[in-house]
Amino acid sequence: MDLSYGSEYETFRTEVQTFLEKHKDTPTQGALRSENVLNWQRTLIENGYAARTIPKEYGGYGAEPNILESRIIAEEFANAQMSQGQGGQGISMLVPTLLEMGTEEQKKQFIGPTIRGEMIWCQGYSEPSAGSDLASLRTSAVLDGDEWVINGQKIWTSTAHMADWIFCLVRTEPEAPKHQGISFLLFRMDSPGIDVRPLVDMTLNANFNEVFFTDVRVPKDQIVGQRGQGWLVANSILGFERGSLASPDAMLMRLNALIDLMQKETINGQSLMTYPSYRDRLMQIQARVMAMQFNDMRILSSRINKNQDTKLASMIVKLQGTELRHELEALALDVMGELGMAIGDNPYLRDKGLWQYHYMYFLGLIIGGGTNQIQKNIIGERGLGLPREPKVEINK
């Protein structure tokens, strides 16, 4: 156990701090593709604080991957409460996939504009009848001359209403076994035949969309990997998504906000923190947050020190993290009592209604990104080696 970063990293930390101090008044917020956002993103890439390990020839900063440097950047940006720039599924999922599986032309065409925040992507995976059983997806792509012709429907497509492009799983080989008949296509969202309908969820926001495809024509070469390899391509990036749904850093920020709330709010003039039952629940949550933070440090460390086995420690993060976060937000609602129900223009609204919003949103994340029941199958089968459920014979 050695939790020091070493002196060369402290120098690096000072550099990051100097950068943040210099830019503390730079505007960083705004709508997607707005001038502020694009300028800030460009500044971040030039200094190596975004797209840090993306090769220079594709528009990145071109640094060697270094977990501790990335960690220090995240810590210092969080301390300074400065934006770490653009995220989204294009940057977090498509770019690593293209680096791994894309052609040279695809890398040149897509990575630069994506990391600069100019090209926004959405992910077309889930379908109404292909959720946990994603590989049973039915949206079809049929080759007609030099073009794929796409028909079908996707659902849970976040940012589809804002996206320029979609990376999409489609069935190209209907006769092949289900995992081997899928291809990974890239196409423009303004292609004729695409209809995006917002899907209002329980938070009463449209965090997701339904996307309908009717004879959408896509150039033949806009495929990543070979025909029928789409499942492999998609699986190489699903792992990226799962861990990122339950960041322990965000969890710690919410815990501190909860402590703050419990100290400030009162019942009959008494601080909520003076109520032993509330306090006890808070302490239980704090211990669990602490455990997840150390679990995260252990995983981080295993990426530097290759002899450490953290397979199970990594597999449980999505399951534990989303459940814990949901419970943390739930405790805030409980300690607030009736105040916890307030939303919208209610004059007694606390913290802009974020507690209620996150409470519901994290229920969505318990289901999304591979439901927590599917996570338990994965832990049981791939983590513990328990036998799979026997396949049910289908009578055709």
Added chain:
Amino acid sequence: MEFGLSEEQILLQDSVNRFLSDQVPLDRVRKFAEEKDAGDDIWQGLVELGIPGLIIPEASGGVGLGKLDAAVVSECLGYHVTPAPFIGTVIMAPVALIESGKREDLLRAIAAGESKVGVAFGESIGARADAGIEFDGSKLTGKALFVLDYLADFVLVATNDKKLLLVSSDADGLDKRELTTVERTRRTGELVFNNTPAELISEDLEVYLKVLDAGRVMLAADTLGAAQNMIDQSVAYAKVREQFNRPIGSFQAVKHMCAEMVANLEPCRALVWYAGYALDEVPEEARLTACHTKAHLSEVGKAVSKTATEVHGGMGFTDLLGLHYWFKRIGFNRQILGAPELIREEAARVQNLVT
């Protein structure tokens, strides 16, 4: 930066596990529980591995390792439900003597495996059933319940006002009797003090807390090991036990129980490691992490011990399989040195969330 066990710690873990698997299997543990033997062979084996002097400085005849190393060993003992006077003799007494600078001779005797020390801390945490201990400057009066290893050569006693004292097992005015509990791999008893001569070790609250924190982290590590063993047994059983012509582990109901146990326990491993490390290296965080680690492992251990028993079905409920040894060990670890609700209240106080 490395968050994990060192090669040396893994070697230590391997050697303790090898000894316990070979020499102290469940049959040996059963014999200790049923025939109430002294367990001398088990202790002797641990002495040969250098365990008693684990955290005692080399200058005092010990091995000079840290609390994280000790937590690694404690986890092994929990994994094998090993009967051994570890918490008092190897952890709490040495911490008390090292921190107070008292009784170098006893520290050496402990390191050499020649002296054992029990622990009477319950009354300083929360006296039950009208027990309680007072010290008048030279003698002890009162009653201590559920004293761990109460027959040891010495007992480290904490009074109601958290003074630390050392009492010899043959002191005048000391009455002992066994208190039977569900947990038969540990021996606990009642000590009654009637003007019993005792040696003051420390009046410093900081010393008392360091001793207590170390004991709690080791109990948490013991629970970590015991719970891990219950998961391992459950997974192995779910792979071979068949019903409806298939292994029960292929049913999602059973598979998900196993996954939930792992999901709950795995982060505890990092928590225990950090808590052990913090005792030596991060003093400003040691108190809070020790409290949370003991309380949280108690909760997770309780859930795992229930679920693991259920995975085994009716067999899990029998003495034949012996799964209840782990169940009871975890139950004991939960209550001794402070039950979870009491400790969580301490955790809140440590952070000044309540006055």
